[in-house]
Amino acid sequence: xxxxxxxxxxxxxxxxxxxxxxxxxxxxxxxxxxxxxxxxxxxxxxxxxxxxxxxxxxxxxxxxxxxxxxxxxxxxxxxxxxxxxxxxxxxxxxxxxxxxxxxxxxxxxxxxxxxxxxxxxxxxxxxxxxxxxxxxxxxxxxxxxxxxxxxxxxxxxxxxxxxxxxxxxxxxxxxxxxxxxxxxxxxxxxxxxxxxxxxxxxxxxxxxxxxxxxxxxxxxxxxxxxxxxxxxxxxxxxxxxxxxxxxxxxxxxxxxxx
Amino acid sequence: xxxxxxxxxxxxxxxxxxxxxxxxxxxxxxxxxxxxxxxxxxxxxxxxxxxxxxxxxxxxxxxxxxxxxxxxxxxxxxxxxxxxxxxxxxxxxxxxxxxxxxxxxxxxxxxxxxxxxxxxxxxxxxxxxxxxxxxxxxxxxxxxxxxxxxxxxxxxxxxxxxxxxxxxxxxxxxxxxxxxxxxxxxxxxxxxxxxxxxxxxxxxxxxxxxxxxxxxxxxxxxxxxxxxxxxxxxxxxxxxxxxxxxxxxxxxxxxxxxxxxxxxxxxxxxxxxxxxxxxxxxxxxxxxxxxxxxxxxxxxxxxxxxxxxxxxxxxxxxxxxxxxxxxx
Numbered sequence: 001x002x003x004x005x006x007x008x009x010x011x012x013x014x015x016x017x018x019x020x021x022x023x024x025x026x027x028x029x030x031x032x033x034x035x036x037x038x039x040x041x042x043x044x045x046x047x048x049x050x051x052x053x054x055x056x057x058x059x060x061x062x063x064x065x066x067x068x069x070x071x072x073x074x075x076x077x078x079x080x081x082x083x084x085x086x087x088x089x090x091x092x093x094x095x096x097x098x099x100x101x102x103x104x105x106x107x108x109x110x111x112x113x114x115x116x117x118x119x120x121x122x123x124x125x126x127x128x129x130x131x132x133x134x135x136x137x138x139x140x141x142x143x144x145x146x147x148x149x150x151x152x153x154x155x156x157x158x159x160x161x162x163x164x165x166x167x168x169x170x171x172x173x174x175x176x177x178x179x180x181x182x183x184x185x186x187x188x189x190x191x192x193x194x195x196x197x198x199x200x201x202x203x204x205x206x207x208x209x210x211x212x213x214x215x216x217x218x219x220x221x222x223x224x225x226x227x228x229x230x231x232x233x234x235x236x237x238x239x240x241x242x243x244x245x246x247x248x249x250x251x252x253x254x255x256x257x258x
Numbered sequence: 259x260x261x262x263x264x265x266x267x268x269x270x271x272x273x274x275x276x277x278x279x280x281x282x283x284x285x286x287x288x289x290x291x292x293x294x295x296x297x298x299x300x301x302x303x304x305x306x307x308x309x310x311x312x313x314x315x316x317x318x319x320x321x322x323x324x325x326x327x328x329x330x331x332x333x334x335x336x337x338x339x340x341x342x343x344x345x346x347x348x349x350x351x352x353x354x355x356x357x358x359x360x361x362x363x364x365x366x367x368x369x370x371x372x373x374x375x376x377x378x379x380x381x382x383x384x385x386x387x388x389x390x391x392x393x394x395x396x397x398x399x400x401x402x403x404x405x406x407x408x409x410x411x412x413x414x415x416x417x418x419x420x421x422x423x424x425x426x427x428x429x430x431x432x433x434x435x436x437x438x439x440x441x442x443x444x445x446x447x448x449x450x451x452x453x454x455x456x457x458x459x460x461x462x463x464x465x466x467x468x469x470x471x472x473x474x475x476x477x478x479x480x481x482x483x484x485x486x487x488x489x490x491x492x493x494x495x496x497x498x499x500x501x502x503x504x505x506x507x508x509x510x511x512x513x514x515x516x517x518x519x520x521x522x523x524x525x526x527x528x529x530x531x532x533x534x535x536x537x538x539x540x541x542x543x544x545x546x547x548x549x550x551x552x553x554x555x556x557x558x559x560x561x562x563x564x565x566x567x568x569x570x571x572x573x574x575x576x577x578x579x580x581x582x583x584x585x586x
Contacts, residue, residue, distance in 0.1 A: 014410060032398045033413055036420055039394065043387055043424075050384050054377045063363045068381060074313035075389040076274045078425040083483050084441050085425045098481035102471045141356065153484040154466045155511035162323035166356060172551075173508050178268045178285075185327050201332075217572040224572070 044086055051090045058091055062140035065093075069146060080150055100139060100147040103128050105156075108171035110252040116220030117157075117172030118184075118238035121145070124169055127248065144169075163188040168238060174219040179212050184221075184236065191239040194231050259296065261286070261306075264331045271319055272307075275427040276396050280315040282308045282322070320357055388424070395426050415440060443497065445482070445490035450499040452476070453513060457501065462518030465551055466491070466503075466511040506555050507562075524560045528579060531557075531566060536578045 057064050072079050072087075079087030080097050088094025107127045111119060121141050128139060148169060151158045157173025163185040170176065176184075186201055187193040198209040213234050216222035225233040267285045274280040285305045310318070398417060418439045421428050449469075456472060457464060464472075466487065474481045482490075491503040491513060500516045514520065530545060531537050537545070543553035557577045560566040566577045 014412075030413065032394065032401065033416055033420075036391070036394050036398065037416075039391060040420055040423060043391055046384055046387055050380055054380060057377045064377060066360075066363075067378060070313065070316060071381065071385045072388075072425070073274065073280065073316065075385055076276070076392045076426065077388055078273075078427065080483055081425045081427070082422050082441075082486050083481055084422055084486065086423050087425055088483070094483060095479060095481050098474055098483055101484065102474050105467055105471055141359075150484050151467075151470075153488050154470055155488075155505065155509050156465070156467045157509065162320075162327065164327050165324055165358075173510055181268075188327075201329075214572055218570065218574065220574075 044090075047086050047090050055091055058093060059096070059137060062138055062143060065140070066142050068093075069142075080146065096137065097143070097147045097150060100128070100143060101151050103131055104144065104147055104151065104169075105171070106253075107131065107248070108169070110248045112172065113252075115237040116222075117170060117174060118221050118236070119169050119171070120238060121167040121169060123238075130248075161185075172219075174221065179208070180215060183209075183212050183216070187234070187236045188239060192225070192228075192233040192235040194233055196231060262331070263325055264329075265289075266322075266326060269319065269322055269326065271315065273427075274310075276392075276399050279309045279311045281310070282315060282319055284308065317357075317360075320360075324357060391424050392426055395421060395424070439489075442486065442489045443493055445486060446493040446497055446499060449473070449487075449490055450494065450501050453501060454515075457513065457515050457518075461523075461548065462515045463520070463552060464513050465549065466513065468549070469513055506558070508555065508558070510551060510555055512552065512555070520556065520559060521563070523556060524563055524565060527556050527560050528565045531560075531577055532579045536569070536576050538574050538576050540574075542577075 058068060069079070077087075079085065079091070079093055082088065083094045083098065085094070104124065107124060108117065108119060111127070121144060125139070125141050125144060128144065132139065145160060145167065148158050148160060157170065159170035159176065161168040161170060161176070161181050161184060168184060168188075182202060183193060183198060186198065193213075195206060195209045195213070198204055198212075199206065202209075213222065216234065216236075217224055221238065222234045222236055225235055261284075265286045267287055269285070270283050272281040272283060283305050284307070288304070289300070308315075308318070395417075402414070402417070418428060419441065422439050422441065452473060453464070453469065460468075469491075470482070470484060470487055473487070488503075488511070491501075491511075494513075495502045501513050502516055504512050504514055504520075506512070527542070527546075530542065534541070534545075537557075539550055539554035539557055542548075542557060543550040546553065548556075557566060561568055561577065561580075564583050565580055567580045567582070569576045569578060
């Protein structure tokens with residue numbers, strides 16, 4: 001590493017800093033850092049012991065993973081923040097979730113042209129499981145959510161939208177504000193939504209409903225059906241269950257990342 | 259003290275960090291004129307924050323999200339006023355969706371008792387120790403904040419690496435190389451090596467998502483977390499490596515070769531669009547052999563620079579050469 005101000009200048013600066021500490025007579029972070037270093041070593045040992053007994057449990061048991069994650073969240077620790085963290089290194093949780101992240105990205109990319117970049121958690125789950133094959137570790141929906149939350153750091157536009165007891169996963173940087181989200185939630189019941197439905201359920205003006213629907217059309221998240229009985233239906237391919245009994249084609253897989 | 263669910267517009271989560279608890283931010287409609295008297299008559303904020311010092315935020319968020327979707331209050335007579343002294347509610351909410359699944363798992367958990375409870379006990383003990391580490395790091399972080407300028411670079415680097423090991427969020431604002439550590443610096447150098455050729459093969463630019471997949475597929479084990487990748491990439495420029503991280507207005511993040519000049523690519527993009535009269539991102543992507551994501555960014559940049567105009571309709575976003583500029 002190339003240190004800034006290397007050489008005599010840095011040494012002098014360090015001496016000055018140390019002199020300052022002594023001068024103020026303060027118990028600097030230094031003491032606590034030393035303490036932390038020691039405790040860190042002890043913790044590492046405890047974790048190794050835990051891992052030797054229960055690593056398999058975490059690997060095989062999605063519910064236990066949930067417990068583990070929840071407890072970490074409670075105390076303010078993110079076991080997935082870095083592959084270099086103890087949790088990742090010793091419990092292997094990191095690799096599990098980071099690889100899942102890759103698989104999620106690939107599935108979303110392969111299906112994007114069908115659904116505009118919006119997919120239900122169920123469908124994502126199914127496709128990911130298919131991709132992983134028979135002998136791979138079990139993956140729960142909770143696992144997917146956690147992996148996706150981590151993916152947000154990549155600036156990809158990954159979003160998680162709660163709808164009717166489940167979630168829609170957004171994988172493209174389409175701007176979806178609260179109005180769009182609420183309409184998506186409304187559409188979840190039947191897979192489509194109409195202007196009248198929006199006006200009745202949400203008490204919006206026609207213009208507001210139209211704007212939201214136009215935006216969804218533009219972003220490729222909704223399809224316009226002018227031949228539906230009554231008024232125009234706006235369908236959300238993300239919510240079609242029939243569409244998803246189809247496999248990802250070889251071409252779609254090729255379109256996804258190398 | 260209570261707020262009607264119908265007052266809620268939107269909710270979002272905020273993760274816990276050092277010195278702050280996990281929160282749920284609840285955005286509200288403006289208060290109705292007939293609102294009950296409460297702790298405050300009015301507020302300049304249109305939201306409240308619920309703080310979860312211990313735990314419960316995940317479950318609370320899920321249930322509240324569900325209520326927001328079901329909107330059962332819309333089926334209730336409007337005149338029903340808020341009762342502050344509710345007795346225990348008769349019956350429970352029918353467990354739907356993920357909440358229902360979690361509950362079933364809870365029961366199953368209780369069944370397959372033995373192994374789990376030992377693991378769970380051990381886990382709880384471990385977490386107590388982990389919590390001590392968090393408290394200690396909070397205390398150190400506070401000292402650092404108080405003594406801005408008195409802590410050495412070495413100590414900062416050490417502290418950051420301890421936080422990294424434990425997975426504790428880094429509050430240290432004093433930046434030598436962003437929020438990265440030694441580890442991230444090494445990683446940055448590795449990435450420069452690994453990505454040189456792939457970048458050249460892809461016209462000098464790749465989205466961070468592509469990089470994430472490429473690098474982790476190649477590694478097979480000891481994978482990088484998304485944050486590891488981002489923190490390493492933030493250091494590329496400072497370390498004078500031949501790649502850099504770039505963030506577009508849309509929030510899309512890419513890695514570019516230093517030699518790559520996106521603004522120059524814009525000139526050739528303009529030519530391509532002019533030749534065809536007009537193009538959408540998908541059409542342009544296909545012609546040029548780029549991902550749609552990056553194609554869109556290039557066209558947006560061209561628009562920002564004034565070379566292209568957009569036609570935004572329900573049929574999609576189409577770009578035209580900006581004749582206002584060229585024919586004035």
